Amino acid sequence: MSEMQETQPQTAPASTDGGLESTKRRQILEGAREVFLARGFDGASMGEIAKTAGVSKGTLYVYFDSKEALFEALTAEEKRGLAEVLFRLDADDPDVRGVLTRLGHSYLEHMGRPEHISSVRMVIGAAEKFPRIGQIFYEAGPCRGIERLGAYLTRQVEAGRLTIPDTAVAAQQFLDLCKSGIMHRLLFAAGAPPTEEEIRKTVESAIYVFFSAYGPQAGSR
Template sequence: MSDLNEIARSKDLPSSAEDGAESAKRRQILEGARQVFLARGFNGASMGEIAKVAGVSKGTLYVYFESKESLFEALTLEERQSLAEVLFKLDAEDPDVRAVLSKLGDSYLRYMGRPEHISSIRMVVGAAEQFPRLGRSFFEAGPCQGIARLKAYFDRQVEAGRLSIEDTGVAAQHFLDLCVSGLMRRQLFAVGGPPTEAEIRKNVENAMRVFFAAYGPGVQKH
């Protein structure tokens, strides 16, 4: 938001109502960009089409975002950070760790299996070789945020004696990978649709069994 503040200052805009209008316009642009990127992919999207779908002039679009890359990066950061806040809102004091992780696994797998999420991953992978910063931004705003939040939750559970983990960061990655095991790879290659209720339930159950076999309370470490 610092860039927008600089824009506002350069135009001598008031800091209350005008800032609200700036924020609303920015959200309008991001929503238009999201629609175009999902429909066209990163390489197929153009700033002209994004401006049209967002309902703004091309000149206005460039006031907020200097390039397609910066627009995509901003969209990625906002959406992934919001997602992490919603999915990984974990109660560290809840003593029923199995219930907490089961709920997380279910919601995480449901989101990861959404067609628009799969499209986003394909789009980022396709653009990352040409624009490595896009891949890094996507990774840091999404997977890294989720792992960090789950790691913090595991740290508290280890302190409380509810889990036995030496490296909580690795354990967080293990749990999330176990949840999506097999299903996400299938979708990335367009083999079958989103996971069914039965597949979600089975994957989460398997993830819980393997995770607690490795990290449950009292498990001996070598």
């Protein structure tokens, strides 16, 4: 039986100390992140993850009954946390250009990090065999980011600062404009992470195109 199919009939932790259990779970996830990034999804083993995390294999299976379940939990937690940090937007801030410019910079800085590129490649590689992993990655990260940005844009439309017929589509378009060709280049290892100057120029271009289409003057055309 393969490790992905193997499950261990363990019982849940007996302790009622939620803080202790949360710390142990975090310890396991940190170890899993290290192993997955070093070995890839297929190359990682539950035994190596347990060793790196400093727990027994039996303890590991108490928290996660398979490598797939562990990877899903790690992916969802990391992407959800990232979306909450990057897309913490003040809906009442009237400086829309400033808000979107700052978002574009932080978004590209993160997207260009080697560890993020490695994570994306790993998910893409695993998603064909385990589609749920790709779905979790997409829903916890890109979808949540688009939802948060879309909500911000909706408030700006209501305030008369933007003219957008579909804010969810516009949110996706803005992020795509920011990524431009940078993400594809990095995924194929065809160049170095973007420089500050490249990020600045890319975001400026994205802002120009976005406001040309959705600025307050768009409604008068």
